[in-house]
Amino acid sequence: MSTPTRTLHLNLFLSSMGHHEAAWRHPSSKVADILEFSHLQRLAQKAEQAKLDSLFLADRYATSRKAVKYGAVSGLEPLTLLSALAVATRRIGLIATVSTSFNEPFNIARRFSSLDHLSNGRAGWNIITSGTDGEAQNFNHERIFEHHARYERAHEFVDVALKLWDSWEADALLQDKSSGIYADNSKVHEINHKGKHFAVRGPLNLPRSPQGRPLLVQAGSSEDGKEFAARYAEAIFTAQQTLADAQAFYADVKSRVVQYGRSPEHVKILPGICPIIGESEAEAKEKEAELHELTHPAYSLLQLSNRIGFDLSSYPLDGPLPELPATEQIAGHQSRTQLIRDLAQREDLTIRQLLLRLAGGRGHRTIAGTARQVADELEAWFTQGAADGFNIMPQLTSGGLDDFLDQVVPELQKRGLFRTEYSGRTLRDHYGLPVPPNQFSQANAISHQFQ
Amino acid sequence: MSTPTRTLHLNLFLSSMGHHEAAWRHPSSKVADILEFSHLQRLAQKAEQAKLDSLFLADRYATSRKAVKYGAVSGLEPLTLLSALAVATRRIGLIATVSTSFNEPFNIARRFSSLDHLSNGRAGWNIITSGTDGEAQNFNHERIFEHHARYERAHEFVDVALKLWDSWEADALLQDKSSGIYADNSKVHEINHKGKHFAVRGPLNLPRSPQGRPLLVQAGSSEDGKEFAARYAEAIFTAQQTLADAQAFYADVKSRVVQYGRSPEHVKILPGICPIIGESEAEAKEKEAELHELTHPAYSLLQLSNRIGFDLSSYPLDGPLPELPATEQIAGHQSRTQLIRDLAQREDLTIRQLLLRLAGGRGHRTIAGTARQVADELEAWFTQGAADGFNIMPQLTSGGLDDFLDQVVPELQKRGLFRTEYSGRTLRDHYGLPVPPNQFSQANAISHQFQ
Numbered sequence: 001m002s003t004p005t006r007t008l009h010l011n012l013f014l015s016s017m018g019h020h021e022a023a024w025r026h027p028s029s030k031v032a033d034i035l036e037f038s039h040l041q042r043l044a045q046k047a048e049q050a051k052l053d054s055l056f057l058a059d060r061y062a063t064s065r066k067a068v069k070y071g072a073v074s075g076l077e078p079l080t081l082l083s084a085l086a087v088a089t090r091r092i093g094l095i096a097t098v099s100t101s102f103n104e105p106f107n108i109a110r111r112f113s114s115l116d117h118l119s120n121g122r123a124g125w126n127i128i129t130s131g132t133d134g135e136a137q138n139f140n141h142e143r144i145f146e147h148h149a150r151y152e153r154a155h156e157f158v159d160v161a162l163k164l165w166d167s168w169e170a171d172a173l174l175q176d177k178s179s180g181i182y183a184d185n186s187k188v189h190e191i192n193h194k195g196k197h198f199a200v201r202g203p204l205n206l207p208r209s210p211q212g213r214p215l216l217v218q219a220g221s222s223e224d225g226k227e228f229a230a231r232y233a234e235a236i237f238t239a240q241q242t243l244a245d246a247q248a249f250y251a252d253v254k255s256r257v258v259q260y261g262r263s264p265e266h267v268k269i270l271p272g273i274c275p276i277i278g279e280s281e282a283e284a285k286e287k288e289a290e291l292h293e294l295t296h297p298a299y300s301l302l303q304l305s306n307r308i309g310f311d312l313s314s315y316p317l318d319g320p321l322p323e324l325p326a327t328e329q330i331a332g333h334q335s336r337t338q339l340i341r342d343l344a345q346r347e348d349l350t351i352r353q354l355l356l357r358l359a360g361g362r363g364h365r366t367i368a369g370t371a372r373q374v375a376d377e378l379e380a381w382f383t384q385g386a387a388d389g390f391n392i393m394p395q396l397t398s399g400g401l402d403d404f405l406d407q408v409v410p411e412l413q414k415r416g417l418f419r420t421e422y423s424g425r426t427l428r429d430h431y432g433l434p435v436p437p438n439q440f441s442q443a444n445a446i447s448h449q450f451q
Numbered sequence: 452m453s454t455p456t457r458t459l460h461l462n463l464f465l466s467s468m469g470h471h472e473a474a475w476r477h478p479s480s481k482v483a484d485i486l487e488f489s490h491l492q493r494l495a496q497k498a499e500q501a502k503l504d505s506l507f508l509a510d511r512y513a514t515s516r517k518a519v520k521y522g523a524v525s526g527l528e529p530l531t532l533l534s535a536l537a538v539a540t541r542r543i544g545l546i547a548t549v550s551t552s553f554n555e556p557f558n559i560a561r562r563f564s565s566l567d568h569l570s571n572g573r574a575g576w577n578i579i580t581s582g583t584d585g586e587a588q589n590f591n592h593e594r595i596f597e598h599h600a601r602y603e604r605a606h607e608f609v610d611v612a613l614k615l616w617d618s619w620e621a622d623a624l625l626q627d628k629s630s631g632i633y634a635d636n637s638k639v640h641e642i643n644h645k646g647k648h649f650a651v652r653g654p655l656n657l658p659r660s661p662q663g664r665p666l667l668v669q670a671g672s673s674e675d676g677k678e679f680a681a682r683y684a685e686a687i688f689t690a691q692q693t694l695a696d697a698q699a700f701y702a703d704v705k706s707r708v709v710q711y712g713r714s715p716e717h718v719k720i721l722p723g724i725c726p727i728i729g730e731s732e733a734e735a736k737e738k739e740a741e742l743h744e745l746t747h748p749a750y751s752l753l754q755l756s757n758r759i760g761f762d763l764s765s766y767p768l769d770g771p772l773p774e775l776p777a778t779e780q781i782a783g784h785q786s787r788t789q790l791i792r793d794l795a796q797r798e799d800l801t802i803r804q805l806l807l808r809l810a811g812g813r814g815h816r817t818i819a820g821t822a823r824q825v826a827d828e829l830e831a832w833f834t835q836g837a838a839d840g841f842n843i844m845p846q847l848t849s850g851g852l853d854d855f856l857d858q859v860v861p862e863l864q865k866r867g868l869f870r871t872e873y874s875g876r877t878l879r880d881h882y883g884l885p886v887p888p889n890q891f892s893q894a895n896a897i898s899h900q901f902q
Contacts, residue, residue, distance in 0.1 A: 027633055037569050065636045065654065068654070070633055106589040114528040177476045182523075185519055189516075252823060
C-alpha cells in the first residue's frame with residue numbers, strides 16, 4: 001500500500017456579490033440578485049463542479065442604520081440557505097456559522113442534525129461567539145459578554161451538543177413493524193447535563209444523523225479561540241497576513257491539538273485567501289484598484305470601528321491608527337484586532353491606507369496575480385507548514401469566482417495538489433476525517449471521546 | 452363586478468408516514484423513508500399539484516426514552532425541512548411551527564424572513580407555546596411555565612417579531628451603484644423594544660421579505676389561546692369533534708376578532724380532519740380498524756398521559772377516565788385536555804376505547820367513508836358556520852393522502868368549493884389575506900397596525 005499523497009482542501013466562503021466591501025457596486029454585479037436563491041444556487045453548483053470540499057456562510061446577529069446605508073446587510077440566515085442548497089447540490093459540504101452566545105444548544109444540535117439528515121452527511125458547524133454590543137442589544141443585553149466568559153459558555157454549549165448528538169447510538173433505530181418496536185431504547189440516552197449555563201435532559205428528538213454529528217469548525221485565533229479549537233475543531237478558518245505568521249499559528253495550534261490527545265491530522269487549518277486573478281499581475285492589480293475606487297471611506301471606517309470595537313470616527317484619515325487597548329482587554333474580536341494593529345504597524349499605514357487593505361477581505365490575505373501566481377502561493381503555504389488548505393474568498397463573485405474555479409483549481413489539480421473527483425460522500429470524507437466514536441456507546445465506553 | 456364565491460382552504464398537515472399512531476407499522480408504509488427528503492418532497496409536490504393552500508409541520512422540543520420505543524420521534528426541524536421544500540415546490544404555502552417558549556424573537560423573525568425571501572412569499576408561522584415538562588427540561592427548567600405566563604411571553608415575542616419585520620419599509624432598499632447608497636436609512640428603523648421578557652434594538656439584518664411578514668397561524672383553543680388568536684392570527688388550526696362545538700368555536704373566535712378591530716374575514720378557521728377513504732363506508736371503517744389493530748395500548752397511554760399532563764398508567768384500561776384537574780389549573784395543553792374529557796364523557800368511553808378514538812388524530816375528527824361522504828361533511832361544516840377550510844391529516848400517508856387528493860379534492864372542485872388553479876403567488880394570496888401595513892411607515896403612521 002502506497003502512502004496517500006497529502007492534498008489540500010478548498011472551502012468557498014460564499015458571498016452573494018463578493019467579499020470586497022464595494023463588490024455590489026461593480027458594473028458586473030447584478031445587485032438585484034443579492035438575496036436571490038437562483039443566483040446563490042448557481043454559485044454553489046459551480047463550486048461543486050470544481051470539486052471543492054465545502055461551502056461556508058458567515059453570520060452576524062445585527063446590523064445598524066448607519067451601516068445599511070452603504071450595504072451591510074446580512075444574507076439569508078445560514079442554516080435556512082444551506083437547507084435549500086442541500087437540495088440543489090449532491091456532494092459539496094455545507095458549513096453554517098451559528099453563535100453559541102444567543103442560542104440554546106438543544107435547538108442548534110437539532111438543526112444541525114436535521115441538515116445532516118437532509119444532506120446525507122454534509123453538514124458542518126462554524127462555531128462562533130458573538131463579539132459586538134450591537135448583537136447583544138438584539139438579545140436583551142446592553143453590552144457583549146466579556147471575551148473569556150463567551151468562550152466558557154461556548155465550551156459548555158458544544159459539550160451539550162456533543163452529548164445530544166451521541167444520545168442516539170447508530171444502531172438504536174429498529175423500526176420493526178412486526179413487534180411494533182421503533183427503537184431499542186437501551187441505546188437512546190438521557191444526557192442529564194447540569195452545568196453553569198445549561199441544564200438539558202435529552203435525548204435529542206431525532207435519530208443519529210449520517211455523520212453522527214456535523215463537522216466542527218472554528219474561526220477565532222485568540223488565546224481562548226486557539227484553546228477552543230484545539231479541543232473541539234476539525235477545521236479552522238483563520239486570517240493570516242504573512243507566511244511566517246501563518247506558520248507560527250499552524251505550529252502552535254497543531255501542538256495544542258496534540259496536548260488534547262488528538263491527532264494533528266484530524267484538524268485542518270485553512271487560512272482565508274482573497275484572490276484577484278488577471279491575465280497578468282498588472283491586470284489583477286487593476287481589477288483590485290477598480291474595486292478600491294468604489295469604496296466609501298465613511299463606510300470602511302464604520303466597518304473597521306465595529307470590527308475592532310473602537311470608534312475611529314474622530315481620527316484623521318491620513319494619520320496613523322491610534323493606540324488601541326491591549327489585546328487581553330478587548331471584549332470583542334481579539335485576534336482580528338491584533339492582526340489589524342500588526343498590519344498597520346508593520347507596513348506603517350495611515351488609516352486611509354489601512355481601510356483599503358481591509359476592504360477586500362476584512363484582514364484576510366489578498367493575492368492579486370495570474371492563476372499560476374495564485375497557485376504558487378497556495379502551494380508554498382501548503383508545503384511549508386502554513387496551511388492544510390484554504391478558505392477561498394473571491395473579492396468579486398461575478399467573474400472572480402469563475403476565475404478561481406476555472407483557472408486556479410485546474411492548475412492545482414495539474415500539480416496533483418487537489419482532487420479531480422470526490423472520493424467520498426460526506427463532508428467528513430472530503431476532509432479525510434474519521435467519524436468520532438459515540439461517548440455513550442457501550443462498545444466505545446473505554447475509548448476517549450475525541451481520539 | 453360579481454361577488455366572488457366563498458371557497459374553502461385546504462392545508463396539508465404533513466406527516467411522513469401518517470397521523471395514525473401506528474401508521475409506520477402499516478404494511479404499505481416504507482418506514483425507512485421516514486426522514487428521507489425524496490419521500491417528503493413527493494408528498495409536498497403532490498399536494499401542490501392538487502392546488503392546496505399550504506403545507507404545515509408541527510413540532511415539539513422533546514421526546515423520551517419510553518416514547519421512542521414505540522415511535523415518538525420528531526421529524527426534521529420544521530424550518531430546515533421547509534427551506535428545502537421551498538426549492539422543490541413553487542406555489543404551495545409553507546407553514547412551520549415554532550415555539551415562543553424556548554427561542555429568541557430576533558432569531559425567529561430572521562429565520563421566517565429568510566424563508567419568505569427564499570420561497571418568494573410563501574412562509575407561514577404556526578405560533579405555539581410549549582406545554583410539557585419534558586420540553587422545559589431541555590431548556591434549563593424543571594417544570595413548564597404556567598399557562599398564562601406562557602401566553603404573556605408569546606404576546607411579547609410576537610410583538611417584537613412584528614416590529615422587526617416592519618423595521619425595513621418596503622421601499623428602503625435603493626441599491627444605487629452610482630452613489631454607493633445601498634439603503635435609504637430613514638426607512639430602516641431601530642425598534643428599541645424594552646419589555647418584561649425581551650429587550651431588542653433592531654433593525655432586522657434583512658430587508659423586508661415579499662409578504663412583509665409570514666402568515667401568522669395559531670393552534671391553541673383555550674381561553675388564552677383564543678384571545679391570542681383573535682389579536683394576531685390570520686389562520687387558526689383547531690380540533691373540534693362535533694359540528695355544534697365547531698360552530699360555537701367559530702362564532703366565538705370571529706366575534707373576538709371583531710372586538711380587536713379586525714375583519715372576521717381576515718382570520719381563517721381550519722378544523723383538523725383525519726380522513727380515511729374507501730370505495731364504501733364499510734371499506735373505510737375496515738381500513739381504520741386495520742390501523743387500530745396495530746396500536747400498542749402502552750404507547751397510546753403514554754401519549755395520552757403526556758398530552759393531558761396526567762399520568763394514567765395506574766388506572767385500569769377498561770375503566771373510565773378518572774377525574775382530571777379543572778381546566779384552568781392545567782399547566783399544559785388546556786383546550787385539548789378539555790376536548791378529550793368531553794369526548795370520553797359524551798360517549799361514555801373506557802380508557803381503552805378512548806385511546807383508539809385518539810389514535811388516528813390525537814383528538815382531531817376522523818371521517819371514515821367514501822370520497823363523496825367526506826366531501827359532504829366538509830361542505831356541511833364549511834356552509835354551516837363551522838369552518839373556512841380544513842387542516843387535512845391523513846391517518847396513513849401511503850395511499851391515504853393520495854385518496855384525499857385524487858378523490859376528495861376533485862369532488863370539492865366539481866362543487867365549486869375549491870380552486871382548480873392558483874390565482875396568486877404568495878401564501879397570503881392563497882388565503883385571500885391582505886399584506887398588513889407597516890407600523891413604522893410614514894404613509895401608514897395613522898392607520899392601525901392590525902386592520
